[in-house]
Amino acid sequence: MSWFTEGSDHEGYVVCVFADGMYGAGGKHMQISLMTPDGNTIWENDNEPDSAAWRPPSQVVGWKVACSCEPHRKHVILDELWTRVWDPAEEDLTRRRIYAGGTSSDDATYVSDREDLEPLFIDQWHLHIAPDLHLHTISTLGDQLKKIETQLDDAVAAARADGLSWDKIGRAFGITRQGARKRWDKQATDSTD
Incomplete structure (x- = not known):
């Protein structure tokens, strides 16, 4: 079983650990496929x-x-074992x-499927991916904010074209007349440069 999170290019999963430092993931009945610490699968030689x-x-x-x-x-x-x-x-x-069962059990292969363990494993994985998720959230919200600001600028321009005053526009936005004019009046901004 593996986990994905929207906005993250990460796939989390559980690997088995062997005494010699090798890892394993997946496999077939009573056999676990070996992998190196860098995630490369050791392929079976036919x-x-x-x-x-x-x-x-x-x-x-x-x-x-x-x-x-x-x-x-x-x-x-x-790191956590x-x-x-x-x-x-x-x-x-x-x-x-x-x-995970005795020596004749296949349970060790499927420990990540245990309903009581999966949330604990996922919590560990979330700590690892949290920085990328924060950056994804910032990027997504930044894109949304830019779109909203463009829509707001267009709405103010349309209101001014229809003759609405800076006082009414400012009150609608929750700022003063002077604040509205300073923010959206290109001519006023250009003349103060």
Whole structure:
């Protein structure tokens, strides 16, 4: 499972962590596809039936949230580790300790599908993408503001063309007559330069 947010060129998801520092994501029944820390998948060699491109879920020691960051053309694996525990009584989500089945279970592969864990993973991912989301919001609102200012300028020009006074225009906008004239009267602005 992965997550996208409008206005963000990021895709968040969970990767499995192995004891030797390798990562894994996706796969097939009882096999997890390996990937390097920079997000490159290690492809299976068709000539080798026991290719090192796959590992069993029993070898997963934890999980991390990862992100494919398109604006930066990079893959990021976030620092916080969710540690695997082997006894359900030891699970403690506040300490990032997750039980994902015994050694014969495939649950470690699908830990991101757990409804109680997904919001916790997404919260971590949101902290990572927050700066880009803020910039997207600023850009979007800036574009909207420019359009509204153009519409306002056109409305004031139309009102003046129909003979409305600076006093009425100023009151409609919530400023003084002098403020309205200073803001929109090109001739008044040009004569004060």
